Amino acid sequence: MKDTIISLLEDALATLKQQGDLPQDIAPTIKVDATKDKAHGDYATNLALMLAKPAGKKPRELAEALVDALPASSAVDKTEIAGPGFINFFAATDAAAQIIPTVLDAGDTFGRSLTGQGQKVQVEFVSANPTGPLHVGHGRGAAIGDSLCRLLEATGYDVTREFYYNDAGAQINNLAASVQARAKGLGPDDESWPEDGYRGDYIVDVANSYLAGDTVHADDRHVTAKGDPDDLDAIREFAVAYLRREQDLDLKAFGVEFDVYFLESSLYEDGKVEATVERLIEGGHTYEHDGALWLRTTDFGDDKDRVMRKSDGDYTYFLPDVAYHLDKWQRGFKTVINEQGADHHSTVTRVRAGLQALETGIPQGWPDYVLHQMVLVTRSGVEVKLSKRAGSYVTLRDLIDEVGRDATRYFLVARRADSQLTFDIDLARSQSNDNPVYYIQYAHARVCSVLRKAEAEGLDFDRVQAMDQLARLDTDQEKALMNRLARFPEVVEHAAISREPQQIAQYLQDLAADFHTCYNAVKVMVDDPGLRNARLALGLATRQVLRNGLDLLGVSAPEEM
RNA sequence: GCGCCCAUAGCUCAACCGGAUAGAGCAACGGCCUUCUAAGCCGUAGGUUGCAGGUUCGAGUCCUGCUGGGCGUGCCA
Known part of the structure:
Protein backbone atom coordinates (compact mmCIF):
# COMPACT_ATOMS: atom_id res chain seq x y z
CA MET A 1 0.00 0.00 0.00
CA ALA A 92 -10.14 2.06 -0.11
CA THR A 93 -12.07 0.04 2.47
CA ASP A 94 -11.18 -3.33 1.01
CA ALA A 95 -7.57 -2.28 0.40
CA ALA A 96 -6.70 -2.73 4.06
CA ALA A 97 -8.12 -6.25 4.02
CA GLN A 98 -5.78 -7.25 1.20
CA ILE A 99 -3.14 -7.68 3.87
CA ILE A 100 -4.91 -10.86 4.97
CA PRO A 101 -4.20 -13.02 1.90
CA THR A 102 -0.72 -11.50 1.81
CA VAL A 103 -0.04 -12.69 5.35
CA LEU A 104 -1.65 -16.08 4.85
CA ASP A 105 0.32 -16.74 1.67
CA ALA A 106 3.61 -15.61 3.16
CA GLY A 107 3.13 -17.51 6.41
CA ASP A 108 6.35 -17.67 8.41
CA THR A 109 8.05 -15.48 5.86
CA PHE A 110 5.68 -12.54 6.28
CA GLY A 111 7.80 -9.61 7.41
CA ARG A 112 10.97 -11.00 5.90
CA SER A 113 12.76 -9.17 3.13
CA LEU A 114 15.78 -9.47 0.89
CA THR A 115 17.22 -6.09 1.82
CA GLY A 116 20.52 -7.57 2.95
CA GLN A 117 20.98 -9.40 -0.35
CA GLY A 118 22.79 -12.22 1.37
CA GLN A 119 25.56 -9.94 2.59
CA LYS A 120 27.71 -11.43 5.34
CA VAL A 121 27.29 -9.92 8.78
CA GLN A 122 28.96 -11.03 11.94
CA VAL A 123 27.47 -10.30 15.32
CA GLU A 124 29.71 -10.87 18.29
CA PHE A 125 27.87 -10.96 21.58
CA VAL A 126 27.97 -12.27 25.15
CA SER A 127 31.71 -13.05 24.87
CA ALA A 128 31.88 -13.72 28.59
CA ASN A 129 35.17 -14.89 29.94
CA PRO A 130 35.08 -18.42 31.33
CA THR A 131 35.67 -17.36 34.89
CA GLY A 132 32.17 -17.85 36.27
CA PRO A 133 28.48 -18.26 35.52
CA LEU A 134 26.83 -15.74 33.19
CA HIS A 135 25.30 -12.74 34.93
CA VAL A 136 22.26 -10.63 34.11
CA GLY A 137 24.31 -8.27 32.01
CA HIS A 138 25.39 -11.17 29.81
CA GLY A 139 21.72 -12.10 29.63
CA ARG A 140 20.86 -8.68 28.32
CA GLY A 141 23.62 -9.00 25.76
CA ALA A 142 22.39 -12.46 24.78
CA ALA A 143 18.78 -11.32 24.40
CA ILE A 144 19.66 -8.21 22.39
CA GLY A 145 22.37 -9.87 20.33
CA ASP A 146 20.35 -12.92 19.41
CA SER A 147 17.27 -10.90 18.56
CA LEU A 148 19.39 -8.59 16.45
CA CYS A 149 20.68 -11.64 14.58
CA ARG A 150 17.13 -12.83 14.01
CA LEU A 151 16.23 -9.40 12.66
CA LEU A 152 19.20 -9.35 10.32
CA GLU A 153 18.38 -12.84 9.10
CA ALA A 154 14.81 -11.77 8.52
CA THR A 155 16.00 -8.88 6.39
CA GLY A 156 18.14 -11.04 4.16
CA TYR A 157 21.60 -10.99 5.73
CA ASP A 158 23.87 -13.97 6.10
CA VAL A 159 24.50 -13.83 9.83
CA THR A 160 27.29 -15.40 11.85
CA ARG A 161 26.84 -15.47 15.62
CA GLU A 162 30.17 -15.37 17.34
CA PHE A 163 31.32 -15.72 20.93
CA TYR A 164 34.85 -14.64 21.80
CA TYR A 165 36.44 -15.52 25.03
CA ASN A 166 39.61 -14.93 26.88
CA ASP A 167 41.05 -18.30 27.81
CA ALA A 168 44.51 -16.96 28.50
CA GLY A 169 45.91 -14.18 30.60
CA ALA A 170 45.71 -12.91 34.12
CA GLN A 171 42.05 -13.64 34.81
CA ILE A 172 42.39 -17.23 33.80
CA ASN A 173 45.45 -17.66 35.96
CA ASN A 174 43.43 -16.26 38.80
CA LEU A 175 40.67 -18.75 38.06
CA ALA A 176 43.10 -21.65 38.04
CA ALA A 177 44.64 -20.50 41.31
CA SER A 178 41.20 -20.21 42.88
CA VAL A 179 40.19 -23.71 41.82
CA GLN A 180 43.49 -25.08 43.00
CA ALA A 181 43.03 -23.45 46.39
CA ARG A 182 39.58 -25.01 46.69
CA ALA A 183 40.94 -28.37 45.56
CA LYS A 184 43.38 -28.15 48.44
CA GLY A 185 40.59 -27.48 50.85
CA LEU A 186 41.20 -23.76 51.30
CA GLY A 187 38.48 -21.14 51.58
CA PRO A 188 38.43 -17.40 50.95
CA ASP A 189 39.08 -16.71 54.61
CA ASP A 190 42.31 -18.69 54.71
CA GLU A 191 45.54 -16.79 54.68
CA SER A 192 46.98 -18.53 51.65
CA TRP A 193 43.84 -17.91 49.56
CA PRO A 194 44.92 -16.23 46.32
CA GLU A 195 44.68 -12.48 46.31
CA ASP A 196 41.54 -11.41 44.37
CA GLY A 197 40.65 -15.09 43.97
CA TYR A 198 37.14 -16.00 42.80
CA ARG A 199 35.10 -16.62 45.92
CA GLY A 200 31.83 -17.97 44.55
CA ASP A 201 30.56 -21.43 45.43
CA TYR A 202 30.87 -22.54 41.81
CA ILE A 203 34.64 -22.69 42.29
CA VAL A 204 34.03 -25.49 44.79
CA ASP A 205 32.00 -27.38 42.16
CA VAL A 206 34.78 -27.02 39.62
CA ALA A 207 37.36 -28.20 42.15
CA ASN A 208 35.29 -31.23 43.18
CA SER A 209 34.65 -32.17 39.58
CA TYR A 210 38.35 -31.84 38.86
CA LEU A 211 39.31 -34.03 41.80
CA ALA A 212 36.72 -36.59 40.74
CA GLY A 213 38.37 -36.92 37.34
CA ASP A 214 35.27 -35.86 35.41
CA THR A 215 35.23 -35.33 31.67
CA VAL A 216 33.58 -32.21 30.29
CA HIS A 217 33.14 -31.09 26.73
CA ALA A 218 32.67 -27.61 25.43
CA ASP A 219 33.37 -25.94 22.10
CA ASP A 220 34.38 -29.22 20.42
CA ARG A 221 36.88 -29.96 23.13
CA HIS A 222 36.83 -32.81 25.58
CA VAL A 223 38.78 -32.34 28.76
CA THR A 224 39.25 -35.01 31.34
CA ALA A 225 40.41 -33.86 34.74
CA LYS A 226 43.75 -35.17 35.93
CA GLY A 227 42.67 -34.84 39.52
CA ASP A 228 46.12 -33.70 40.60
CA PRO A 229 45.77 -30.56 42.72
CA ASP A 230 49.38 -29.56 42.06
CA ASP A 231 49.08 -29.48 38.27
CA LEU A 232 48.05 -25.88 37.69
CA ASP A 233 48.05 -26.18 33.88
CA ALA A 234 45.70 -29.15 34.03
CA ILE A 235 43.46 -27.29 36.45
CA ARG A 236 43.40 -24.26 34.18
CA GLU A 237 42.42 -26.26 31.14
CA PHE A 238 39.75 -28.16 33.01
CA ALA A 239 38.27 -25.10 34.73
CA VAL A 240 37.93 -23.21 31.46
CA ALA A 241 36.18 -26.13 29.78
CA TYR A 242 33.95 -26.67 32.81
CA LEU A 243 32.79 -23.07 32.95
CA ARG A 244 32.39 -22.82 29.19
CA ARG A 245 30.11 -25.84 29.33
CA GLU A 246 28.15 -24.28 32.14
CA GLN A 247 27.74 -21.02 30.22
CA ASP A 248 26.61 -22.96 27.19
CA LEU A 249 23.95 -24.77 29.18
CA ASP A 250 22.69 -21.42 30.44
CA LEU A 251 22.60 -20.01 26.93
CA LYS A 252 20.84 -23.09 25.64
CA ALA A 253 18.23 -22.72 28.35
CA PHE A 254 17.90 -19.16 27.14
CA GLY A 255 17.43 -20.25 23.53
CA VAL A 256 20.69 -18.77 22.25
CA GLU A 257 23.24 -20.62 20.14
CA PHE A 258 26.41 -19.54 18.42
CA ASP A 259 28.01 -20.48 15.11
CA VAL A 260 31.58 -19.74 16.14
CA TYR A 261 33.39 -19.84 19.45
CA PHE A 262 36.60 -17.92 19.09
CA LEU A 263 39.39 -18.51 21.59
CA GLU A 264 41.81 -15.78 22.43
CA SER A 265 44.52 -18.45 22.84
CA SER A 266 44.16 -19.38 19.17
CA LEU A 267 45.39 -15.91 18.22
CA TYR A 268 48.64 -16.66 20.01
CA GLU A 269 48.88 -20.19 18.64
CA ASP A 270 48.38 -19.01 15.08
CA GLY A 271 50.95 -16.25 15.44
CA LYS A 272 48.35 -13.58 14.81
CA VAL A 273 49.22 -11.59 17.89
CA GLU A 274 52.88 -11.47 16.94
CA ALA A 275 52.05 -10.60 13.36
CA THR A 276 49.86 -7.76 14.54
CA VAL A 277 52.56 -6.36 16.79
CA GLU A 278 55.09 -6.47 13.99
CA ARG A 279 52.78 -4.74 11.63
CA LEU A 280 52.06 -1.99 14.11
CA ILE A 281 55.77 -1.48 14.77
CA GLU A 282 56.50 -1.38 11.04
CA GLY A 283 53.78 1.15 10.57
CA GLY A 284 55.65 3.47 12.91
CA HIS A 285 52.81 4.00 15.34
CA THR A 286 54.53 2.52 18.37
CA TYR A 287 57.18 3.54 20.86
CA GLU A 288 58.91 2.15 23.93
CA HIS A 289 58.45 3.82 27.25
CA ASP A 290 59.13 2.60 30.79
CA GLY A 291 60.01 -0.79 29.41
CA ALA A 292 56.61 -1.21 27.75
CA LEU A 293 55.56 -1.03 24.12
CA TRP A 294 52.91 1.61 23.44
CA LEU A 295 50.63 2.24 20.51
CA ARG A 296 50.11 5.88 19.65
CA THR A 297 46.33 5.57 19.58
CA THR A 298 46.07 9.33 20.03
CA ASP A 299 46.89 9.55 16.32
CA PHE A 300 43.51 7.97 15.73
CA GLY A 301 41.25 9.82 18.11
CA ASP A 302 41.96 8.15 21.43
CA ASP A 303 42.51 10.48 24.37
CA LYS A 304 45.72 8.78 25.49
CA ASP A 305 48.19 6.24 24.17
CA ARG A 306 47.79 2.61 25.20
CA VAL A 307 50.18 -0.07 26.31
CA MET A 308 50.29 -3.10 24.00
CA ARG A 309 53.09 -5.05 25.64
CA LYS A 310 53.71 -4.73 29.31
CA SER A 311 57.16 -4.33 30.78
CA ASP A 312 56.98 -7.97 31.90
CA GLY A 313 56.67 -9.02 28.27
CA ASP A 314 52.99 -10.06 28.37
CA TYR A 315 50.47 -8.41 26.12
CA THR A 316 47.52 -6.47 27.45
CA TYR A 317 44.05 -7.55 26.31
CA PHE A 318 44.14 -4.69 23.85
CA LEU A 319 46.51 -6.29 21.40
CA PRO A 320 44.71 -9.62 20.95
CA ASP A 321 41.53 -7.56 20.57
CA VAL A 322 43.05 -5.78 17.60
CA ALA A 323 44.40 -9.04 16.18
CA TYR A 324 40.98 -10.61 16.61
CA HIS A 325 39.24 -7.82 14.74
CA LEU A 326 41.80 -7.90 11.98
CA ASP A 327 40.96 -11.58 11.68
CA LYS A 328 37.26 -10.76 11.41
CA TRP A 329 38.02 -8.33 8.62
CA GLN A 330 40.16 -10.87 6.84
CA ARG A 331 37.35 -13.38 7.08
CA GLY A 332 35.41 -11.06 4.81
CA PHE A 333 32.93 -9.43 7.15
CA LYS A 334 32.33 -5.94 5.84
CA THR A 335 29.75 -5.52 8.57
CA VAL A 336 30.62 -6.53 12.09
CA ILE A 337 28.47 -5.64 15.04
CA ASN A 338 29.85 -6.01 18.54
CA GLU A 339 27.21 -6.20 21.23
CA GLN A 340 28.75 -5.45 24.61
CA GLY A 341 28.11 -3.95 27.98
CA ALA A 342 28.66 -0.22 28.06
CA ASP A 343 31.12 -0.70 30.92
CA HIS A 344 33.56 -1.73 28.20
CA HIS A 345 32.85 1.21 25.95
CA SER A 346 36.40 2.49 26.27
CA THR A 347 37.54 -0.39 24.07
CA VAL A 348 35.60 0.97 21.12
CA THR A 349 37.93 3.86 20.33
CA ARG A 350 40.92 1.74 21.20
CA VAL A 351 40.13 -1.17 18.91
CA ARG A 352 39.21 1.11 16.04
CA ALA A 353 42.44 3.07 16.56
CA GLY A 354 44.48 -0.12 16.53
CA LEU A 355 42.83 -1.21 13.30
CA GLN A 356 43.50 2.15 11.67
CA ALA A 357 47.13 1.94 12.75
CA LEU A 358 47.43 -1.32 10.84
CA GLU A 359 46.77 0.63 7.64
CA THR A 360 45.13 -2.27 5.87
CA GLY A 361 42.24 -0.35 4.38
CA ILE A 362 39.78 -1.06 7.17
CA PRO A 363 37.29 1.84 7.13
CA GLN A 364 37.27 4.33 9.93
CA GLY A 365 34.50 3.61 12.38
CA TRP A 366 34.66 -0.14 11.72
CA PRO A 367 33.37 -2.25 13.41
CA ASP A 368 29.94 -1.20 14.63
CA TYR A 369 28.95 -1.41 18.25
CA VAL A 370 25.71 -1.87 20.11
CA LEU A 371 26.34 -1.10 23.75
CA HIS A 372 23.87 -1.93 26.44
CA GLN A 373 23.71 -0.17 29.77
CA MET A 374 23.71 -1.82 33.16
CA VAL A 375 20.97 -4.03 34.53
CA LEU A 376 19.69 -3.59 38.06
CA VAL A 377 17.70 -6.46 39.52
CA THR A 378 15.05 -5.77 42.14
CA ARG A 379 12.74 -7.89 44.25
CA SER A 380 10.07 -6.34 46.45
CA GLY A 381 11.47 -2.99 45.47
CA VAL A 382 14.92 -3.79 46.84
CA GLU A 383 18.05 -4.29 44.77
CA VAL A 384 19.21 -7.90 44.57
CA LYS A 385 22.98 -8.07 44.42
CA LEU A 386 24.05 -11.50 45.43
CA SER A 387 23.70 -15.00 44.23
CA LYS A 388 25.05 -17.74 46.44
CA ARG A 389 26.54 -19.57 43.55
CA ALA A 390 28.31 -16.66 41.92
CA GLY A 391 29.06 -14.85 45.14
CA SER A 392 28.87 -11.31 43.92
CA TYR A 393 26.23 -11.01 41.23
CA VAL A 394 22.83 -12.25 40.03
CA THR A 395 23.21 -15.01 37.47
CA LEU A 396 21.26 -15.43 34.27
CA ARG A 397 20.40 -18.92 35.45
CA ASP A 398 18.79 -17.52 38.60
CA LEU A 399 16.46 -15.44 36.47
CA ILE A 400 15.58 -18.18 34.01
CA ASP A 401 14.81 -20.56 36.87
CA GLU A 402 12.76 -18.04 38.74
CA VAL A 403 10.80 -16.15 36.09
CA GLY A 404 11.07 -18.41 33.07
CA ARG A 405 12.79 -18.10 29.75
CA ASP A 406 10.16 -16.13 27.88
CA ALA A 407 9.71 -13.42 30.47
CA THR A 408 13.46 -13.12 31.01
CA ARG A 409 14.16 -12.74 27.31
CA TYR A 410 11.33 -10.32 26.82
CA PHE A 411 12.25 -8.08 29.73
CA LEU A 412 15.90 -7.96 28.71
CA VAL A 413 15.19 -7.12 25.08
CA ALA A 414 12.17 -4.85 25.41
CA ARG A 415 14.06 -1.74 26.45
CA ARG A 416 16.40 0.41 24.43
CA ALA A 417 19.95 -0.85 24.86
CA ASP A 418 21.30 2.54 25.80
CA SER A 419 19.07 3.11 28.77
CA GLN A 420 19.63 1.46 32.08
CA LEU A 421 17.31 -1.39 32.86
CA THR A 422 15.65 -2.31 36.10
CA PHE A 423 14.66 -5.95 36.03
CA ASP A 424 11.74 -6.26 38.42
CA ILE A 425 11.52 -9.93 39.38
CA ASP A 426 8.07 -9.53 40.92
CA LEU A 427 6.72 -7.99 37.73
CA ALA A 428 8.34 -10.54 35.45
CA ARG A 429 6.84 -13.33 37.55
CA SER A 430 3.39 -11.87 37.87
CA GLN A 431 0.74 -13.57 35.82
CA SER A 432 -1.32 -10.47 35.33
CA ASN A 433 -2.03 -7.82 32.82
CA ASP A 434 0.79 -5.64 34.06
CA ASN A 435 3.16 -8.18 32.59
CA PRO A 436 3.61 -7.41 28.88
CA VAL A 437 4.90 -10.88 27.98
CA TYR A 438 1.68 -12.50 29.08
CA TYR A 439 -0.36 -9.77 27.47
CA ILE A 440 1.14 -10.61 24.09
CA GLN A 441 1.20 -14.36 24.57
CA TYR A 442 -2.39 -14.25 25.79
CA ALA A 443 -3.42 -12.57 22.56
CA HIS A 444 -1.89 -15.46 20.66
CA ALA A 445 -3.53 -18.08 22.89
CA ARG A 446 -6.86 -16.33 22.50
CA VAL A 447 -6.75 -16.44 18.70
CA CYS A 448 -5.80 -20.08 18.88
CA SER A 449 -8.73 -20.69 21.15
CA VAL A 450 -11.18 -19.20 18.69
CA LEU A 451 -9.68 -21.22 15.85
CA ARG A 452 -9.92 -24.36 17.97
CA LYS A 453 -13.54 -23.64 18.65
CA ALA A 454 -14.31 -23.30 14.96
CA GLU A 455 -12.64 -26.58 14.33
CA ALA A 456 -14.43 -28.29 17.20
CA GLU A 457 -17.77 -27.18 15.84
CA GLY A 458 -16.90 -28.53 12.42
CA LEU A 459 -16.98 -25.05 10.92
CA ASP A 460 -13.82 -25.40 8.91
CA PHE A 461 -12.22 -22.29 7.54
CA ASP A 462 -13.33 -21.68 3.97
CA ARG A 463 -10.64 -19.55 2.43
CA VAL A 464 -12.37 -18.96 -0.88
CA GLN A 465 -15.43 -17.63 0.84
CA ALA A 466 -13.33 -15.63 3.29
CA MET A 467 -11.44 -13.87 0.52
CA ASP A 468 -14.69 -13.07 -1.20
CA GLN A 469 -16.09 -11.49 1.93
CA LEU A 470 -13.09 -9.50 3.16
CA ALA A 471 -14.85 -6.21 2.56
CA ARG A 472 -17.15 -7.08 5.45
CA LEU A 473 -14.30 -6.55 7.90
CA ASP A 474 -15.41 -2.96 8.22
CA THR A 475 -15.56 -2.12 11.91
CA ASP A 476 -13.06 0.41 13.24
CA GLN A 477 -11.49 -2.29 15.41
CA GLU A 478 -10.97 -4.65 12.50
CA LYS A 479 -9.55 -1.94 10.29
CA ALA A 480 -7.15 -0.87 13.00
CA LEU A 481 -6.01 -4.46 13.41
CA MET A 482 -5.52 -4.97 9.68
CA ASN A 483 -3.55 -1.75 9.37
CA ARG A 484 -1.37 -2.88 12.22
CA LEU A 485 -0.71 -6.21 10.50
CA ALA A 486 0.25 -4.38 7.33
CA ARG A 487 2.91 -2.39 9.15
CA PHE A 488 4.83 -5.42 10.38
CA PRO A 489 7.31 -5.65 7.47
CA GLU A 490 8.36 -2.03 7.79
CA VAL A 491 8.71 -2.37 11.55
CA VAL A 492 11.02 -5.36 11.05
CA GLU A 493 12.99 -3.44 8.47
CA HIS A 494 13.34 -0.41 10.68
CA ALA A 495 14.23 -2.40 13.78
CA ALA A 496 16.96 -4.20 11.82
CA ILE A 497 18.40 -1.06 10.27
CA SER A 498 18.45 0.87 13.50
CA ARG A 499 19.55 -2.24 15.38
CA GLU A 500 16.87 -1.83 17.98
CA PRO A 501 15.06 -5.09 18.68
CA GLN A 502 12.93 -3.37 21.30
CA GLN A 503 10.90 -1.90 18.45
CA ILE A 504 9.56 -5.38 17.81
CA ALA A 505 8.51 -5.70 21.45
CA GLN A 506 6.75 -2.37 21.20
CA TYR A 507 5.00 -3.37 18.00
CA LEU A 508 3.81 -6.64 19.49
CA GLN A 509 2.28 -4.85 22.44
CA ASP A 510 0.41 -2.57 20.07
CA LEU A 511 -0.66 -5.50 17.94
CA ALA A 512 -1.84 -7.44 20.98
CA ALA A 513 -3.79 -4.41 22.17
CA ASP A 514 -5.48 -4.03 18.78
CA PHE A 515 -6.37 -7.69 18.82
CA HIS A 516 -7.78 -7.68 22.36
CA THR A 517 -9.87 -4.64 21.50
CA CYS A 518 -11.15 -6.36 18.41
CA TYR A 519 -11.83 -9.55 20.29
CA ASN A 520 -14.05 -7.77 22.75
CA ALA A 521 -15.87 -5.76 20.10
CA VAL A 522 -16.39 -8.32 17.36
CA LYS A 523 -17.51 -11.90 17.70
CA VAL A 524 -15.89 -14.30 15.27
CA MET A 525 -18.16 -17.32 15.62
CA VAL A 526 -21.29 -15.81 14.10
CA ASP A 527 -23.90 -17.74 12.15
CA ASP A 528 -23.36 -15.85 8.91
CA PRO A 529 -20.75 -18.05 7.19
CA GLY A 530 -19.32 -15.31 4.98
CA LEU A 531 -18.72 -12.95 7.87
CA ARG A 532 -17.46 -15.76 10.05
CA ASN A 533 -14.92 -16.88 7.48
CA ALA A 534 -13.69 -13.36 6.86
CA ARG A 535 -13.15 -12.95 10.58
CA LEU A 536 -11.48 -16.33 10.87
CA ALA A 537 -9.11 -15.20 8.14
CA LEU A 538 -8.28 -12.09 10.14
CA GLY A 539 -7.68 -14.29 13.17
CA LEU A 540 -5.35 -16.56 11.22
CA ALA A 541 -3.40 -13.59 9.93
CA THR A 542 -3.13 -12.09 13.41
CA ARG A 543 -1.89 -15.36 14.83
CA GLN A 544 0.73 -15.54 12.10
CA VAL A 545 2.10 -12.07 12.73
CA LEU A 546 2.14 -12.56 16.50
CA ARG A 547 4.14 -15.73 15.96
CA ASN A 548 6.55 -14.15 13.53
CA GLY A 549 7.11 -11.21 15.84
CA LEU A 550 7.58 -13.28 18.98
CA ASP A 551 10.01 -15.46 17.09
CA LEU A 552 12.16 -12.42 16.35
CA LEU A 553 12.49 -11.97 20.10
CA GLY A 554 13.07 -15.65 20.80
CA VAL A 555 9.89 -15.78 22.85
CA SER A 556 7.45 -18.65 22.46
CA ALA A 557 3.88 -18.33 21.19
CA PRO A 558 1.80 -20.68 23.36
CA GLU A 559 -1.49 -22.00 21.99
CA GLU A 560 -3.06 -22.21 25.42
CA MET A 561 -2.52 -20.40 28.65
C1' G B 1 38.89 17.02 35.67
C1' C B 2 38.08 14.49 30.84
C1' G B 3 35.15 10.85 27.68
C1' C B 4 30.57 7.95 26.53
C1' C B 5 25.29 7.07 27.72
C1' C B 6 20.71 8.64 29.88
C1' A B 7 16.70 12.37 31.65
C1' U B 8 9.29 12.18 28.55
C1' A B 9 2.35 11.39 33.13
C1' G B 10 2.97 9.66 40.37
C1' C B 11 5.80 4.65 38.49
C1' U B 12 7.92 1.54 34.17
C1' C B 13 8.55 2.97 29.30
C1' A B 14 7.02 4.30 23.61
C1' A B 15 7.19 7.94 19.94
C1' C B 16 8.80 4.76 12.84
C1' C B 17 16.76 8.22 10.22
C1' G B 18 12.65 16.64 12.08
C1' G B 19 6.13 16.32 11.14
C1' A B 20 -0.20 17.35 12.52
C1' U B 21 -3.52 17.37 19.20
C1' A B 22 3.63 13.53 22.68
C1' G B 23 1.27 7.66 23.25
C1' A B 24 0.74 2.64 26.05
C1' G B 25 0.73 -0.18 30.61
C1' C B 26 0.76 0.11 36.01
C1' A B 27 -1.07 2.87 40.12
C1' A B 28 -6.27 6.11 41.08
C1' C B 29 -11.54 6.49 39.95
C1' G B 30 -16.22 4.53 37.24
C1' G B 31 -18.30 0.65 34.15
C1' C B 32 -18.32 -4.69 31.30
C1' C B 33 -18.38 -12.12 32.24
C1' U B 34 -26.34 -16.65 31.15
C1' U B 35 -21.95 -14.74 24.62
C1' C B 36 -15.33 -17.47 21.03
C1' U B 37 -10.04 -17.72 27.54
C1' A B 38 -11.86 -11.24 32.39
C1' A B 39 -3.90 -13.11 32.06
C1' G B 40 -9.21 -9.23 28.65
C1' C B 41 -12.21 -4.73 27.24
C1' C B 42 -14.57 0.41 27.66
C1' G B 43 -14.41 5.20 30.03
C1' U B 44 -12.38 9.37 33.44
C1' A B 45 -8.18 11.78 35.24
C1' G B 46 -3.01 12.62 34.71
C1' G B 47 2.44 16.67 30.63
C1' U B 48 6.00 23.72 30.20
C1' U B 49 9.31 16.15 27.15
C1' G B 50 15.36 18.21 33.47
C1' C B 51 16.80 23.88 32.66
C1' A B 52 18.37 27.96 29.17
C1' G B 53 19.39 29.33 24.36
C1' G B 54 19.96 28.18 18.94
C1' U B 55 18.84 25.97 13.78
C1' U B 56 13.96 25.09 10.98
C1' C B 57 7.81 26.42 7.81
C1' G B 58 7.86 22.72 12.05
C1' A B 59 12.13 20.18 17.58
C1' G B 60 10.90 15.07 22.67
C1' U B 61 14.02 14.22 18.19
C1' C B 62 19.42 18.23 15.50
C1' C B 63 23.40 22.06 17.74
C1' U B 64 25.60 24.83 22.19
C1' G B 65 25.78 25.61 27.40
C1' C B 66 24.04 24.13 32.21
C1' U B 67 21.83 20.61 36.15
C1' G B 68 21.15 15.64 37.84
C1' G B 69 22.20 10.18 37.42
C1' G B 70 25.00 5.74 35.37
C1' C B 71 29.53 3.92 33.32
C1' G B 72 34.53 4.57 31.98
C1' U B 73 39.04 7.06 32.78
C1' G B 74 44.88 0.20 34.77
C1' C B 75 51.33 -2.03 32.02
C1' C B 76 42.72 -5.46 34.25
C1' A B 77 39.01 -7.38 30.62
Missing part, protein backbone atom coordinates in the same frame (compact mmCIF):
# COMPACT_ATOMS: atom_id res chain seq x y z
CA LYS A 2 2.76 2.37 0.99
CA ASP A 3 4.67 1.55 -2.17
CA THR A 4 1.55 2.15 -4.21
CA ILE A 5 1.20 5.63 -2.81
CA ILE A 6 4.87 6.38 -3.37
CA SER A 7 4.61 5.41 -7.02
CA LEU A 8 1.47 7.53 -7.40
CA LEU A 9 3.37 10.48 -5.98
CA GLU A 10 6.30 9.84 -8.28
CA ASP A 11 3.92 10.01 -11.23
CA ALA A 12 2.46 13.24 -9.94
CA LEU A 13 5.91 14.74 -9.55
CA ALA A 14 6.83 13.80 -13.09
CA THR A 15 3.65 15.41 -14.38
CA LEU A 16 4.32 18.65 -12.53
CA LYS A 17 7.86 18.76 -13.80
CA GLN A 18 6.61 18.25 -17.31
CA GLN A 19 4.16 21.09 -16.90
CA GLY A 20 6.94 23.30 -15.65
CA ASP A 21 5.34 23.70 -12.25
CA LEU A 22 8.38 22.16 -10.62
CA PRO A 23 12.08 22.51 -11.41
CA GLN A 24 13.49 19.52 -13.27
CA ASP A 25 16.43 19.02 -10.99
CA ILE A 26 14.66 18.14 -7.76
CA ALA A 27 14.53 14.48 -6.87
CA PRO A 28 13.23 14.15 -3.35
CA THR A 29 13.05 10.88 -1.48
CA ILE A 30 9.35 10.50 -0.98
CA LYS A 31 8.39 9.68 2.57
CA VAL A 32 4.99 8.16 3.25
CA ASP A 33 4.07 7.29 6.80
CA ALA A 34 1.18 5.50 8.40
CA THR A 35 -0.80 8.11 10.29
CA LYS A 36 -1.16 8.16 14.03
CA ASP A 37 -4.59 9.68 13.91
CA LYS A 38 -7.43 8.09 11.98
CA ALA A 39 -8.76 11.51 11.09
CA HIS A 40 -5.67 11.94 8.97
CA GLY A 41 -6.51 8.96 6.83
CA ASP A 42 -4.35 5.88 6.65
CA TYR A 43 -1.16 7.26 5.15
CA ALA A 44 0.28 10.73 4.85
CA THR A 45 3.17 12.45 3.14
CA ASN A 46 4.99 15.65 3.91
CA LEU A 47 6.22 15.92 0.33
CA ALA A 48 4.69 19.34 -0.30
CA LEU A 49 6.33 20.70 2.84
CA MET A 50 9.70 19.42 1.81
CA LEU A 51 9.45 20.77 -1.71
CA ALA A 52 7.98 24.15 -0.84
CA LYS A 53 11.33 25.85 -0.50
CA PRO A 54 13.16 24.46 -3.55
CA ALA A 55 10.02 24.92 -5.65
CA GLY A 56 9.45 28.44 -4.42
CA LYS A 57 5.78 27.77 -3.76
CA LYS A 58 3.54 27.78 -0.75
CA PRO A 59 3.24 24.29 0.75
CA ARG A 60 -0.54 24.09 0.47
CA GLU A 61 -0.58 25.29 -3.13
CA LEU A 62 2.01 22.70 -3.98
CA ALA A 63 -0.02 20.05 -2.18
CA GLU A 64 -3.06 20.94 -4.26
CA ALA A 65 -1.06 20.74 -7.46
CA LEU A 66 0.28 17.35 -6.43
CA VAL A 67 -3.17 16.03 -5.62
CA ASP A 68 -4.49 17.27 -8.96
CA ALA A 69 -1.68 15.51 -10.75
CA LEU A 70 -2.19 12.27 -8.86
CA PRO A 71 -3.28 9.40 -11.13
CA ALA A 72 -6.49 7.64 -10.19
CA SER A 73 -6.06 4.43 -8.23
CA SER A 74 -8.46 1.84 -6.94
CA ALA A 75 -6.38 1.54 -3.79
CA VAL A 76 -6.97 5.13 -2.75
CA ASP A 77 -10.44 6.14 -1.72
CA LYS A 78 -9.74 9.83 -1.32
CA THR A 79 -7.06 12.35 -0.50
CA GLU A 80 -7.13 15.42 1.69
CA ILE A 81 -4.82 18.30 2.26
CA ALA A 82 -4.44 19.13 5.89
CA GLY A 83 -2.49 21.24 8.32
CA PRO A 84 0.44 23.12 6.85
CA GLY A 85 0.45 20.99 3.70
CA PHE A 86 0.28 17.31 4.49
CA ILE A 87 -1.43 15.11 1.96
CA ASN A 88 -3.54 12.45 3.62
CA PHE A 89 -4.50 9.26 1.86
CA PHE A 90 -7.61 7.30 2.75
CA ALA A 91 -7.24 3.72 1.65
